[in-house]
Amino acid sequence: MPGPHRIKNYGRHGRGDYRPAINSEKRIDAAESMISLKGLKKTYPNGFTAIDNLNLDIQDGSFTVLVGPSGCGKTTFLRMIAGCEECTEGEIFIRGRNITKKAPGDRGVAMVFQNYALYPHMTVEKNISFGLKNYGYGREEIRAILRDVLELVGLLDYAKSKPSSLSGGQRQRVALARAISKSPEVFLMDEPLSNLDARLRVQMRGELIRIHQKIGSTTIYITHDQVEAMTMGDCIAVMNEGAIMQCGSPDEVYNNPANIFTARFIGDPGMNIVAWRDGVSLGFRSSKALLQRPSQFAGLTLNAAVRTREHLGEVYRYTLATARGEEIEIRNDYLLETGRHLAIYIRGENLYAFGADSGRIPTAGLVDDAEI
Amino acid sequence: MSDGTLSPKKILMGALTAAVFAALLAAFIFPMFFMLSTSFKTLREANITPPSLIPSEFHPENYAAAWRRMNFPHYLLNSVFITVCTIAGQLLVCVPCAYAFAKKQFRFKNILFALVLFDLVVPAQAVFLSYYLIESRLGWIDTYRGLVVPFAYSAYTIFFLTQGFKTVPDEILDAARMDGSSEIQIIALIMAPIAKPVIIAATLFTFAYKWNDYFWTSILTTSEAVRTIPMAIQNLMPTDHTIREWHIIMSGNVMLFAPMFVIYILAGKYIKESFTYRGGR
Ligand SMILES: Nc1ncnc2c1ncn2[C@@H]1O[C@H](COP(=O)(O)OP(=O)(O)O)[C@@H](O)[C@H]1O
Ligand SMILES: [Mg+2]
Numbered sequence: 123m124p125g126p127h128r129i130k131n132y133g134r135h136g137r138g139d140y141r142p143a144i145n146s147e148k149r150i151d152a153a154e155s156m157i158s159l160k161g162l163k164k165t166y167p168n169g170f171t172a173i174d175n176l177n178l179d180i181q182d183g184s185f186t187v188l189v190g191p192s193g194c195g196k197t198t199f200l201r202m203i204a205g206c207e208e209c210t211e212g213e214i215f216i217r218g219r220n221i222t223k224k225a226p227g228d229r230g231v232a233m234v235f236q237n238y239a240l241y242p243h244m245t246v247e248k249n250i251s252f253g254l255k256n257y258g259y260g261r262e263e264i265r266a267i268l269r270d271v272l273e274l275v276g277l278l279d280y281a282k283s284k285p286s287s288l289s290g291g292q293r294q295r296v297a298l299a300r301a302i303s304k305s306p307e308v309f310l311m312d313e314p315l316s317n318l319d320a321r322l323r324v325q326m327r328g329e330l331i332r333i334h335q336k337i338g339s340t341t342i343y344i345t346h347d348q349v350e351a352m353t354m355g356d357c358i359a360v361m362n363e364g365a366i367m368q369c370g371s372p373d374e375v376y377n378n379p380a381n382i383f384t385a386r387f388i389g390d391p392g393m394n395i396v397a398w399r400d401g402v403s404l405g406f407r408s409s410k411a412l413l414q415r416p417s418q419f420a421g422l423t424l425n426a427a428v429r430t431r432e433h434l435g436e437v438y439r440y441t442l443a444t445a446r447g448e449e450i451e452i453r454n455d456y457l458l459e460t461g462r463h464l465a466i467y468i469r470g471e472n473l474y475a476f477g478a479d480s481g482r483i484p485t486a487g488l489v490d491d492a493e494i
Numbered sequence: 495m496s497d498g499t500l501s502p503k504k505i506l507m508g509a510l511t512a513a514v515f516a517a518l519l520a521a522f523i524f525p526m527f528f529m530l531s532t533s534f535k536t537l538r539e540a541n542i543t544p545p546s547l548i549p550s551e552f553h554p555e556n557y558a559a560a561w562r563r564m565n566f567p568h569y570l571l572n573s574v575f576i577t578v579c580t581i582a583g584q585l586l587v588c589v590p591c592a593y594a595f596a597k598k599q600f601r602f603k604n605i606l607f608a609l610v611l612f613d614l615v616v617p618a619q620a621v622f623l624s625y626y627l628i629e630s631r632l633g634w635i636d637t638y639r640g641l642v643v644p645f646a647y648s649a650y651t652i653f654f655l656t657q658g659f660k661t662v663p664d665e666i667l668d669a670a671r672m673d674g675s676s677e678i679q680i681i682a683l684i685m686a687p688i689a690k691p692v693i694i695a696a697t698l699f700t701f702a703y704k705w706n707d708y709f710w711t712s713i714l715t716t717s718e719a720v721r722t723i724p725m726a727i728q729n730l731m732p733t734d735h736t737i738r739e740w741h742i743i744m745s746g747n748v749m750l751f752a753p754m755f756v757i758y759i760l761a762g763k764y765i766k767e768s769f770t771y772r773g774g775r
Contacts, residue, residue: 239665240666243688
């Protein structure tokens with residue numbers, strides 16, 4: 123893809139030594155993968171293991187969103203790739219080069235930090251050129267890159283401003299421009315939009331995607347917000363307690379969740395899960411719950427009582443409690459009174475089954491006529 | 495006092511507050527005022543009891559006399575040179591130390607920092623003999639390096655800078671690392687400029703400490719060669735029992751104090767900033 127600007131790979135003039143062609147390090151099989159993580163583990167000095175045996179391959183040019191609840195180890199994971207955190211175990215490959223022991227500046231990666239991490243004493247321009255100078259770019263080249271990246275993020279008029287005089291959204295753009303300026307092989311973004319207000323966040327989402335499509339660098343984007351993940355990622359990695367639960371397209375993680383965690387975490391609302399028998403649980407999306415028994419019905423009949431009702435405008439959002447006290451959520455435009463007992467019906471093809479280890483198991487023939 | 499009524503308790507508190515302020519004022523301002531006032535008096539007026547607050551005649555020529563009799567330029571040069579070198583030495587030694595204590599993980603860090611903290615409470619009087627003996631072995635007595643090199647390390651400066659550096663967010667330093675900076679570049683181009691108020695304040699404290707130092711200079715020198723202004727003022731004191739020329743001595747004191755006062759006025763903003771410093775945010 124032709125880039126919009128004249129940015130070259132950094133390290134061309136500088137001390138970066140990660141160009142694969144001149145690298146003597148052993149190349150590994152995953153040649154088509156941009157980033158390959160093998161058995162990563164991070165144990166902090168206080169003994170806490172934040173990441174354990176993490177394996178992941180990320181495709182060249184993809185926009186991979188790593189999503190998971192707060193504290194699950196997303197930042198730790200990203201900082202390990204960036205080189206800001208040592209790996210206790212495991213190896214990191216970028217284009218087949220082992221960079222596990224390389225300094226942060228020599229990895230060909232750039233990062234957008236959660237709190238922007240701009241240099242407060244430097245102007246916007248200096249914030250961007252600081253790294254370029256370190257990489258040995260000439261003055262003319264830096265000027266051209268500055269113009270390109272500031273234009274890309276729409277901040278040409280702010281080149282001489284200090285970060286303290288900019289709004290949150292503008293600071294985030296500067297951080298973005300700083301990362302782009304180095305035209306890295308890999309972009310890392312740690313919840314870059316979490317400090318922005320809701321409207322700006324939606325706008326910046328679109329802009330990030332636009333920029334990604336324009337420059338085409340492999341991006342790993344972190345968020346705890348599954349909506350952001352679903353709308354932005356072309357590949358989603360779901361993380362929980364330091365492990366990748368599932369990795370796939372938004373479609374796949376939504377329609378084909380590999381385990382209960384992913385099923386519950388992805389989607390708004392997440393999947394309803396009810397225990398069935400022999401340790402097997404059944405799951406279904408709230409949009410698939412029917413209030414009337416269809417003719418020729420094969421599937422799950424679920425008896426429950428309406429607990430709460432919320433008006434969402436077009437539909438009502440109900441929480442229901444099953445006889446065992448499990449809570450499920452459905453959305454429907456029927457008006458139901460709270461306290462009412464009713465049966466809901468889910469067709470077999472809309473059911474998901476999970477085994478005792480919470481992993482997905484086939485439903486075929488399992489639930490032709492189940493009742494809870 | 496939001497409700498505006500005056501209970502006896504509040505009156506008492508108000509009176510106490512006023513008294514404390516008055517005491518502080520007396521303790522800090524009055525000696526300076528008296529120094530300044532005496533420096534313009536005649537020999538006679540400087541020695542009367544009770545002393546006068548305002549001189550009845552002004553004699554600015556006392557300063558010329560002090561300048562001459564102290565051989566002021568010689569000591570001024572020594573003072574400036576030694577103070578500047580000490581500050582430079584401290585910046586070279588203490589800034590990297592503080593950076594390491596504030597932002598790096600290394601073995602024995604806690605023990606080393608505890609030693610620095612301990613050093614804060616060790617009085618100079620307890621260790622000066624060791625300094626003296628070491629310097630005389632090295633042949634450093636009566637040299638500039640004898641008055642500078644040992645003082646490039648300062649527990650106080652390290653502690654003060656460490657506390658300030660801690661407030662600078664790690665993310666910014668990581669960003670600099672990802673921008674390909676070495677640790678030295680991070681210290682010089684990122685940490686130091688961001689923590690500028692803290693560094694300036696520490697420098698000023700070192701300046702005041704070194705500029706006014708009498709104790710160490712008197713121990714580590716034996717001749718006039720490298721002595722500084724505080725010792726020159728001491729030379730204005732008569733060695734026999736003749737009358738003390740307080741007016742001349744006070745003129746010398748004002749000359750010692752004046753540069754510090756000017757610098758404080760110029761940089762006082764940074765001192766205040768350094769105490770409310772939040773890492774450049
Ligand atoms: N420096 C550290 N020392 C010890 N534990 C840490 C450190 N940094 C993070 N943790 C812990 O590691 C876990 C993952 O943290 P983090 O990667 O920041 O999660 P996330 O970014 O997903 O919210 C958390 O439980 C956190 O408390
Ligand atoms: Mg985080």
